Amino acid sequence: MIKSDEFETKMEDYNKHAILGVKQPLVLECGVSLNNFPVYYQTYGSLSEKKDNAILVCHALSGDQFLAGVNPTTGKVGWWNLVVGPDKVIDTNRYFVICTNILGGCMGTVGPKEVNSETGEIWGSNFPMITIQDMVRAQALLIDHLAIDKLFCVIGGSMGGMQVLEWAATYPERVLTAVPIAAAAQHSAQNIAFHEVGRQAIMADPNWCGGNYYASDIFPDRGLAIARMVAHITYLSEPSLQTKFGRRLQDRESITFGFDADFQVESYLRHQGSTFVDRFDANSYLYITRAMDYFDLSERFDGGLAEAFRGSKTRFCVISFSSDWLYPTSESRMVVHALNSVAASVSFAEIRSDKGHDSFLLDEPEFWRVLRGFLSGSADYFGLDEFS
Amino acid sequence: MTFTPNYNLRPDLLAVAEMVKSNTRVLDVGCGDGALLYYLLKNKHIDGRGIELSMDGVNACVAQGLSVVQGDADTDLSYYPTKAFDFVILSQTLQATRAPVEVLENLVRIGRRAIVSFPNFGYWRVRASLAIKGKMPLTKSLPDEWYNTPNIHFCTIKDFVLLCNKRSIIIEKKLALKSNNSLVPQIYRNFGGNLMGEQAIFLIHRNE
Structure with missing residues (x-):
C-alpha cells in the first residue's frame, strides 16, 4: 500500500x-x-x-x-x-x-x-x-x-x-x-531542432548500440541525460533561470578553473539529467520525440x-x-x-x-x-x- | 467557487440587451468582464461567444464558464465566417479601433445583425467644451484626457448615420441615451438625438 x-x-x-x-x-x-x-x-x-x-x-x-x-x-x-x-x-x-x-x-x-x-x-x-x-x-x-x-x-x-x-x-x-x-x-522548426540535438546525443552514446542495448546491463545513460538537460532548458524561461540560479556557485566560494559544475545551474541540469535516466528509456525518448516532430x-x-x-x-x-x-x-x-x-x-x-x-x-x-x-x-x- | 450573476447591468448594456432576441447566437466584441454575455445567457438563453483584449477580462469570463477568446476587434474579426452569428455586439469600442470601417464591415458580415454603441461626439456638452472652453471634452462617457484616451476615432450620431448610408448598411433602430441614461424622447430622435444623446446605440445589418 x-x-x-x-x-x-x-x-x-x-x-x-x-x-x-x-x-x-x-x-x-x-x-x-x-x-x-x-x-x-x-x-x-x-x-x-x-x-x-x-x-x-x-x-x-x-x-x-x-x-x-x-x-x-x-x-x-x-x-x-x-x-x-x-x-x-x-x-x-x-x-x-x-x-x-x-x-x-x-x-x-x-x-x-x-x-x-x-x-x-x-x-x-x-x-x-x-x-x-x-x-x-x-x-x-x-x-x-x-x-x-x-x-x-x-x-x-x-x-x-x-x-x-x-x-x-x-x-x-x-x-x-x-x-x-x-x-x-x-511542431515548429525550433522544436524539431531541439529534439534532434537530444536524439543525436542518445545515438552518439556508444552504449546505445543501435538501440539494442537491453540484453546488456549498460544503457545509454550519458546520451539520455544530455538529451534531458537540453530539453529541460526549453521548458524554463530566461527570467526563471536567472531568478532561480543567476550566477550563483554550487557549494563553493569561488570558481575552480575547471569543468566541474561550478555554477548552480550546471549542478541543477546534471541532477535533472541523472534522475531522468533512472525512470526513462532512451529508445522511448527517440520514438516519442519523433512522433511529436511528425505532428x-x-x-x-x-x-x-x-x-x-x-x-x-x-x-x-x-x-x-x-x-x-x-x-x-x-x-x-x-x-x-x-x-x-x-x-x-x-x-x-x-x-x-x-x-x-x-x-x-x-x-x-x-x-x-x-x-x-x-x-x-x-x-x-x-x-x-x-x-x- | 460560483459566480454571482450581475443583474445590475450598466444601463447602456441593458438597452443593448433589449435588442437581442432570445435563443440566438451572439458574439460580443470587446466583452469586458462578460457581464452582458452572462446576462444574455441567463435571461435570453443565447449561445454566446466573446472577444476581449485585456487578459484580466478574458480570464474573468472563462472562469465564469463563458466562451471568450483573447483578441482584438481590428485583427481577429476577419477569422470569423460570414453570417456565423445572429447578433454581433460592439459596445463602446468602435471609437477605439484603428480601422472603424473595416471593423464595421466585419460586424455586418459575421452577424445577421449588429448592435453598435458609442459615445456621441455631437453631445451638447462635448460641443460646449470645444466651443466655449476651447478644450477637448471631459464627460461621464469620455473621462480621459486627450493624451491618454484609448479613443482615437470619435464620431457623432450624424457621422455614423452618414457612414452607414455610404456603405449601404441598413439602420433598423437607433437609440440615444441622455446622461441620466434615459432615452432621448422619440419626437426628438431624428433631430435632437445628436445634440441631447450622450451615447448612441444602433441596430444595423447589411443590405442584401
Missing part, C-alpha cells in the same frame, strides 16, 4: 492495464499492425452511473500514467498532483480521471523496451515508428475497453495538448470538451487546420503561458483562429507567468481559476450531476 494525502493505492492497482488489439490489430500510420499489446493506465475518482464524468488526461513527453497520488517508480507525488485530486481543480469527487501511458512509452504500455507479443523478443529498434494519432487511437481503444462512449473532457499540456487536438479532430463526437494547454497544432494536424486536412474542426460540437478551451517560448502563445492563437473560422465554441486565455513552458505543471493560480471555471461551466452546460 502506498499512501499520499489523497490516494491510497495497492501495488497491484499500479499495474492496471488492458490488452488491446486482440480482435483486430491497431494499424499504425506507418503501416505496421500491432496485435495483443498492453496499455497501462491509472484512474482516479469513480465513474458515474451515466458514465458522463470521465476526463482523459494526456501526458507529456516525459510524463506517465501516475499523475496524482504517489508514483511507485519515483516514490514522489504524481506530475499533476497539484491539479488532480479531491477538491482540486480537476476534482476527483466529481470527475472520473483516466490517464494512460502513451504508445511508445516506457511505463508498461507497448514501446521499444517491451516484448513483441509475436516474436517473444524485446522490440528495441524494431519497434515501429509511432505518431500522435497512433497514441490517440490506442487511447480510444482503451476508452472502448472501459465501455465509455463519450469523454466529458480530454485535457493535456505540451505533447498531451497535441493529443487533445488529435482527439478533437479524430473523434469529435466522443469529446464534449477539449483543453489543449501550452501546445500547438504542428502537423493541418497537413492531414485539405484546406488546412480549420477543416480538422469543421462542424465540431466540442467546447474548446485553449490555454497558453506568456513566457513559454517552446510552444508560444502565437501557436495557440493559430488553433483559436482555425476554430473561430468554423464558428466552433472556443475560449482562449494566455496566462501571465514567468515560469516558461513548464508553467502548466506548477502552482499557477490564474491558470487554475480559468481551468476550474471552464470545467464547471461546461459541466453545467452538459448537465453533469454535482457529485458522482
